[in-house]
Amino acid sequence: MAAKRIPAADPAALGAREAAWRIAEGAMSSAELVAACLARIDAEEERVQAWVFLDRDKAMAEAEERDRRRKLGMPLGPLHGVPVGIKDIIDVKGMPTGNGSPIDAGRMPLEDAALIRRLHAAGAIILGKTVTTEFAYFHPGKTRNPHDPSRTPGGSSSGSAAAVACRMVPLAFGSQTNGSVIRPASFCGTVGFKPSFGAIPRTGMLTASQSLDHVGLFARNLEDMALAEALMGPDGRDTGAGASPGPLTATALSEPPVAPALAFIRTPAWSHAEEGTVAAFAELVAALGDRLDDVELPEPFARAYGWHRAIMTAEMARNLGHYVDRAPEQCSDKIRDLVAEGRGVSAPDYLGARDMAPVLRSSLEALFDRFDAIVTPAAPGEAPEGLESTGDPVFCTPWTYLGLPALSLPLLAGPSGLPLGVQLVGAAGQDARLLRTARWLVRLLNEEVPA
Template structure:
């Protein structure tokens, strides 16, 4: 196998080959590092990378296997980590020069889980400033003149460009689903409380979640299974329980054909014509397996409710940093903090109550369907790298705390359009099974290889 062939392996395939001894963890990591060396100068997905240290981790894992010790499901698999997630062996700088060189003494809970599963923590990926809207340096692998999305821009681009098979991001509005859609990869925003956020920069604890990016659905399930679970440091995680076998659900055939609801939210007019046409055609293709629903206008308040909660909580968590940061803080973040400080306690509590009521009312739609289909973003990745795109199609589902996936099933002129699949509360495992069925239904022969464009 050539280095290119090795780097192209999925995490699932590579883990099986490493476990069997067909390849070594070091070989696989070296192949990924060679791919990084080839494309990173153009894509700029990483903020911290130490090839020597990555190889050292791989060698230790190879020694572990040769000693006959038990192997984790990610043994030898390189995983990239968003730069708002603490790692004891790499700096965590929050995408801000104010925290250049910041070090922590421990891993975030989800990073510790990855290491326990045998992963190689290969480096830290670019985030927007404090995971908000001010963009970083990363370029979209499909067209370097376009945004990769945000805030998990580096994680999505690293996976999409073949540098790593898996990466971890976070979402407070649309920061996993949107970049996954723009970069044409799979992304999972788990149910709130499934993945611990201990050691992750808190922005808006009511809304924050962490989740994986991958190039295949089985790989997405593999990563999700590794990072899910209880942690005492995160009060939103559920008491200790057996993590569902996400890999089994992602591989399982549906016992009966699922039913989907193609939902047009009050933001439907924000979708580009190609997106609207693509989703109408997708609903037609699903036929009797799909119902069409237009959400009533009472849901139009979701975007203001989300903004109220997010701005107030981010002002609480980041306000002191903004005050002390001077010119080192972007104007867009300053405005958000100012808006958050203007939110009264009554407004904040009312918004929290309205969010809960809205989430409960959305649960009723799952009495008529197994999962919801809706756009992941207005369209393809916009031109320009000075913005990260509009998260308008993620806001409602993030506010409700529902699990969602971005599936690279549609395209416009060879650029990806993400299909967002939304599940019932805490139904993350079965959502993967719904996704498998949908992918099989949509597939029409071999997928055309995307071409990367630049000037």
């Protein structure tokens, strides 16, 4: 019997998981979904400027092929027929990867990144490339915040966060070396997920800092984050990639056996929290009551910021310095200053910073024996006004340094009514537990994360 068609009022408003289900059931075609996303881009792109490259014809052709496969009864992946956006530091064969720099403008990769190969295997359709800051660092691109175009969307995964926020695409991918997924997710009001370090291989992606770079993703609901399990696991080429921290769907979409315990950690960066953030988190703490304990980190965590900085600047100088050497006039002051700083980091300081990450990570084992997740801000406040800055990643730094899985949930609002992300951080390799805890928190607060 043919599946009953249940039309969506606006296919572009669907989350990735529901869209894939509708396509698989025949309630909607992939071609309808891709066309709806392209129409949404036509309506919003001039205002938001999330994309650096779109391949409309190829996307529609691939959607029609996905629909043909379904009609023939062929096997379907978990993202069958779902369009996705890709940050423009990730190679897609047949699409330019410019790394946010005029130096690499028009560069055409010869092969797909590992992430792209896995997305194709899962049935996804690559709609195009989203705007990144220059070399995934601080110099902003053209993207505006969908909630207020006079404000930053955050960075460095600016276009991916903005595209998901204004329903141009249900799922998009970015990277995080400091706060480049969690911060823009907070500013744009999406769910952002930075899995454990090495969960998704980085082969075919611009290397900024091999010790810190993570692949991350953006969606409009929490349940869609479990789809990342199809992308996880080593690929044999990224030496930093490890075992998949899954299965995500079976755990993340289940109910916790008991109500999870949460640790509220202000972090040594609490002085950076804006007044509206302090007030919003005071209300959150009150709402959670005895489900949340106030916890202070040991003193060495205050030095994690300097250790992270030493690693990041030294490795980015090594990996990106050649751009500054051969075309300094085409590099921003931010990149030139970064490379100069990184070249000044001594070997003892760099190696010492590397050595301290596993020490701090192991010191948290007792905390995660007692608590299911850490609660902390995703950013100091709402998206800052102006477009010359992408905001401060200070609330993301220690968790990126330690390679811990983190989520930003759009559960709070600031004094201007703009999103404030609640960041949840889990134990290394326990991404499924983190997602399940986050789902419990969303339900407890009776807040519907936009779908």
